[in-house]
Amino acid sequence: MRRPLAAVLAAAGLVVWLVAVAGLVVTPARADDGPETLAGAVLRWGLNTESNTAAHNPGTYNFLMAGALPDPGRGGQTVPEGQWQQRSGDVAVEKWDARSSAWTDATWAGLRTDSAGVPLQVGVSSNHQLVFSRGAGTLDRAAGTARIAWQGSATVAFYSGFSFFHLSDPVLEVADGRGTLTATLGGFASAQDDPTRWEAAPAATVTVATLPSVSLTGNGFTVDPAYRGVTFDPVTGAQVRSGAYWGSFPAPWVRFMEMLGTGPFWYSSGGSDDAHKVAAPVTVSFDGAAVVVPTPTVATSQPPVVSNSAPPPPRSSPRPTPTSPTTAAATPPDLVVPPVGAAPPAPEPVAALPRPATDLRLAAAPAAPGAAAPTDDRTWPWWAGGALLLLAAAAFVVPPPVRGLR
Template sequence: MSTTRATHQRRMRTRLAVSALAALAVGLGPLMVAGHARAAQQSVDGVQLRWGINAESNKRSPIGYNLLSAGRLGNPGRGSQQLKDADNGATWANGKPAGWKATAGNVRIEKLQANDSYRLASWEGLRTDKNGAALTSATNSGHQVVIDQGTGSLDAAADDATITWDGDFTVAFYTGMIFFYVSDPKLVVDDGEGRLTATLSGFGSDIDDPTKWVTVAPAEVTLATLPSVDVSATGLITTPAYSGVGYDAPSGGVEQVRTGPYWGSFPKSFVDFQQTTGLGAYWYSSGGAADPYKPALPITVDTDPAVQPAPAAKLAASNRVYGKASKATLTLARPTGSTAAVTGKVTLTWPGVKQTLPLSGGKATFTLPKTLKPGSYPLKVAYPGNANYDGVEVAKLVTITKAGVAKPTWKVTTKPTPKKKGKATVTVKSKVNGAPATGKLTITLAKGSAKKQVTANLKNGKATVSLPKLAKGTWKVTLKYPGTATHQAANSKPADLKVAG
């Protein structure tokens, strides 16, 4: 995201402070209003919600690391799966689509920078602190969920607000071995006390039995209890309750430890849901080394968020045939009214591929590998932004089809006889240069009720085979190539083989 975000957040705090002082100056401060006097409600839209949840959600874990993703990660279908690093989380270890993203609809994930600004998240940044150093047990990656386009109403004088957002994000632990979805948050504040709620769903597993994988039914829960909220016309910044909040673990669960400087809990309905995912004790004090990183982080709601323009992105990438080289070109155009050039680097990811290139004239062209097997794959290119422009991601589904082949042919180099074996060379020519056919080919020789078969193993589209002894007469010969994961099937026309006596 833009380097001005930290400046904007400081500006917002200043606006909130000025609003409060102005209210006190005219006798309208919350502590001075008799009978809960109300100003007219103010309708709001384009409201931004920003929350880092807690430090533990952004830390290195015993197996991998904990992370946030915009949108919903795909279901790996079974337990013990982690996001694949080779393709920036596009797939799971078992090859199923995962789709880690920094942006999805109204939702984006942003990372804290060394200068305390925020920019659009990158896959590499999930494992580093704000200075780019690898995470340690004492640091976190500093990511936040940002959801835009909230709508609703607020009453600053009465400290009331009702705002809803439309969007999904994923919270994943152990690089995705356990994760859950958060959907459509809603903020309700009444007389300075509030709640942030959302619908949770996802999957249940167990770090002690990672093969476990069950669907967890959706549930509406309280994400954060907000005991003291000062609502301003420009929004609010508040820290959710955690310290000193008790939680009674279910039978068989980890008991809460209620001593020490970090004891507390997220709201009960939220933690109860996490008991079904296998993450229950990560959201309340359990006496472990992670306790200092569990408390909820501040929530920011901004009715006038600073938004830098994002360049218009266009990704050109065509479907192709296996074995053929192809390219993908990202074009970033300046937004209307902007004069600064779009500069920086962009990163392309798809299964097994990760490339980073500098922009030149607002463009970057990537060469895609010829060796990816046929199938449909998500191709994603991300631009993290710079001092002038917001970051942007663009994705496209690219389909790779099997290479075609010509009809199999053969050439008899030694004719078989009733007493001697013969020899032949078979060929399956690929229609794509540089991608020769492989696999098995079956030769069938038939004469009347007699039938014999020979199997050839193709190498670079050819194979030499031994033909069996054959009785005198004319044999019908057919060659059948069933195809492979990379090449289409093909059969020869029947041919005659005359065998002398």
């Protein structure tokens, strides 16, 4: 009986060892074995709250759309529902739904509500993001470098389209723990004091976000772009460099927006809207099958209403504004009023809320510092196979007990 048992144990041990060897052959190389080629990377960015809220002109909104909005031919036009797109090629717009706690396809009606479905007020975010898919490039975790490019265009509209610009073909480059996101911008120049002005601005590829701390571990990352404490010198007016929310988007980005007449949307100018200009987090997933998803924490209650006492910024070409005997048309303190034929109405009281706090969580992200790192232990077949072979040898070597002896 001992010889058959030994043979069975030896055979089992050899089978387990063969399984271990096969695992070495068929298991793909780990990600840190060398550069990876990416073909399904995903970029998510909502720019800032100012791009996703009610505008100061009553009944108008700031919103995102997929694709490049065509030239309306003249200023003072709003985007009709038939021209708005939720998806165009590899670009989509998604909205955070607080009721289902998930990102969902944006809708035309949803551009005018917050995440709970409540009609927007000035300064309350609708919580939309641009989503660029199928990004291609390379990722070298060991070297700490990456380059990912996306194709497609999106449109950012202010005052329901009185002013808008295109953002196309973003590219992310990472080195030494820092990232730079560039894109091609295009749009049309308008002016507050000249409703007839509507000129195409030459397209330019500029830095749209600087990412100060990027980790290339795991499936991706979410990073707050540099904004707070970033200085910018406007062509007209001045940057206010005090308070909790002072800062700026990258200078090349803001210079382009100054050509369009919307420069103050992107740097602190001293009004209550400064809290809404802070750059929103940028999220990148290296693989569309393992997406890193940010989860915003949004307030569903109505914001407090305050009066804004900040003085208006100086204008480059001031003109007298017609007024009635009793009421003067006021200008929002730090925003460019869209080009319209008549003097703009007095703005509604501004809701001075900070940018919604964001609780960022990574799907399938690496363990937090100090936590035990997950292991991919493939050594157990070797131990199991060795144990079975030792048992087989013992069955041959250890002598059987002698019957009849005590």
